[in-house]
Amino acid sequence: MTDKTLRTVLVRTFFLQSTWNFERMQNLGFCYAILPALRKIYKKEGELKEPLRRHLEFFNTHPYLASAIIGVVVRMEEDVESGLVGADDVNTLKTAVMGSCGAIGDSFFWGALKPLVSIVAVLLAALGFILAPIIFLLLYNLPHVWIKIFGFYAGYSEGVQVFDRFKSLNFPALAIKAKFLGVILSGALLAVLFHNSPAFFLSGGTMLTVASMLILFLVCYGLIKKGTSIQTIIYILLVLSVGSSTLM
Amino acid sequence: MTVSLVGALLALDRTAVLQVMVSRPIVAAPLIAALLGDPVTGIKVGIILELLWIHCLPVGASIPPDETIVSVLVTAITVWNMRFLGAGSEAVISLTLILVIPAAVLAQRMDSHIRKLNIRSARAADAAVEKLDLKGLRAACLMGVRRFYIAYALIFLVLLSVGTLAVYLVYPLLSENLLRGLKIFYYALPILGVASVLSMARIRNPLSVFLASFAAFSGLIEVIKW
Numbered sequence: 316m317t318d319k320t321l322r323t324v325l326v327r328t329f330f331l332q333s334t335w336n337f338e339r340m341q342n343l344g345f346c347y348a349i350l351p352a353l354r355k356i357y358k359k360e361g362e363l364k365e366p367l368r369r370h371l372e373f374f375n376t377h378p379y380l381a382s383a384i385i386g387v388v389v390r391m392e393e394d395v396e397s398g399l400v401g402a403d404d405v406n407t408l409k410t411a412v413m414g415s416c417g418a419i420g421d422s423f424f425w426g427a428l429k430p431l432v433s434i435v436a437v438l439l440a441a442l443g444f445i446l447a448p449i450i451f452l453l454l455y456n457l458p459h460v461w462i463k464i465f466g467f468y469a470g471y472s473e474g475v476q477v478f479d480r481f482k483s484l485n486f487p488a489l490a491i492k493a494k495f496l497g498v499i500l501s502g503a504l505l506a507v508l509f510h511n512s513p514a515f516f517l518s519g520g521t522m523l524t525v526a527s528m529l530i531l532f533l534v535c536y537g538l539i540k541k542g543t544s545i546q547t548i549i550y551i552l553l554v555l556s557v558g559s560s561t562l563m
Numbered sequence: 564m565t566v567s568l569v570g571a572l573l574a575l576d577r578t579a580v581l582q583v584m585v586s587r588p589i590v591a592a593p594l595i596a597a598l599l600g601d602p603v604t605g606i607k608v609g610i611i612l613e614l615l616w617i618h619c620l621p622v623g624a625s626i627p628p629d630e631t632i633v634s635v636l637v638t639a640i641t642v643w644n645m646r647f648l649g650a651g652s653e654a655v656i657s658l659t660l661i662l663v664i665p666a667a668v669l670a671q672r673m674d675s676h677i678r679k680l681n682i683r684s685a686r687a688a689d690a691a692v693e694k695l696d697l698k699g700l701r702a703a704c705l706m707g708v709r710r711f712y713i714a715y716a717l718i719f720l721v722l723l724s725v726g727t728l729a730v731y732l733v734y735p736l737l738s739e740n741l742l743r744g745l746k747i748f749y750y751a752l753p754i755l756g757v758a759s760v761l762s763m764a765r766i767r768n769p770l771s772v773f774l775a776s777f778a779a780f781s782g783l784i785e786v787i788k789w
Contacts, residue, residue, distance in 0.1 A: 330580055334705065336682045350704075361695070364695060430617050447606070498764045502777035505754070508757070539762040545755070
């Protein structure tokens with residue numbers, strides 16, 4: 316497999332969800348990503364049909380960790396072509412790892428890293444740092460792009476060992492730390508937001524003093540915990556805000 | 564027109580392409596605002612919407628209300644109306660947000676509809692493989708990107724025009740009291756956002772950790788001010 320083909324496949328992993336569908340989910344993105352590699356592996360007329368059919372089967376995982384699975388599958392397809400493994404083993408592997416990669420990616424990238432980086436960026440923006448969006452993109456995408464590149468090349472060169480490497484990174488422990496840090500920074504963010512509020516908002520005698528803002532926060536928190544949707548609370552806040560303005 | 568085309572590009576990042584998070588409010592809103600020459604308003608919009616949508620991500624088959632569409636619409640409509648009306652940003656942002664929130668649900672439904680349409684592309688890909696038509700296969704694999712882009716660009720084109728006109732007509736009719744209420748609402752929204760962030764924290768005693776941090780940082784700010 317040439318470096319150029321591997322690079323092309325890697326770039327195409329960024330299109331994994333381009334035609335996500337309710338029937339076979341990421342199957343089209345997977346097939347699109349792996350197509351250049353399959354064309355290099357299966358050169359004889361008609362040989363390409365069977366592997367393409369294989370990769371149009373159901374597939375769904377976390378889009379960032381998918382690149383590792385794709386790397387492993389490229390290596391396996393080479394082995395299938397040279398008769399070292401059976402064609403069925405490819406789909407068995409995909410089915411076996413997509414669930415766990417999906418769970419790890421969802422809990423770390425979506426559930427921990429993204430909220431943490433968002434809070435950092437909002438905190439910086441609230442402090443008047445205009446480059447906060449760039450910091451957000453850098454902090455988020457360094458691990459994101461790294462895991463995609465590392466996962467893909469390690470998957471291709473080491474095969475299924477790449478999943479042990481993921482295990483050694485201990486994503487669940489990292490996620491807990493990120494969530495804890497996120498809560499601490501949320502406290503800092505609320506302090507900055509209170510501090511940034513204009514004088515009329517904080518002046519004594521109005522409905523929304525610092526104490527009432529804290530009460531407002533706790534009421535919002537309680538409502539969300541009870542299952543009230545954010546959209547509903549937004550309209551409740553609107554009514555409260557307009558009501559309080561009449562008392563000023 | 565430019566905002567619609569750029570907005571649709573940013574919206575592709577939600578699920579279809581890249582997912583580098585340029586579709587998130589904290590990036591999309593300042594980008595659109597910078598395009599219109601007012602990045603500061605974009606930051607203000609970005610802070611509020613990022614907090615409100617912090618835990619909403621299209622994971623697997625779940626499709627949350629669309630934060631990118633709200634970010635682009637609120638930002639562009641606010642920047643334009645601040646110029647037309649000569650108004651401050653807080654009340655205009657609040658009014659626009661109230662009017663635009665239903666668009667998040669509209670885009671959510673559109674997203675779901677496109678994912679259903681994409682099943683046709685999966686079938687087209689099957690047919691292309693049987694004929695070994697690789698050009699057809701590639702086209703089927705990328706059809707979703709085209710569908711999403713066209714749908715978003717059209718939604719932006721229509722809602723930007725309607726929304727801008729609606730805010731332009733409604734804003735001058737609002738009383739002083741209502742405008743003050745909208746301004747208070749603007750400052751209350753991030754409080755809801757932080758509450759939403761905390762409510763999703765899956766750690767032990769999140770409220771105690773949060774309140775301790777809040778007290779410590781409030782004290783620190785007072786010391787720095789002093």
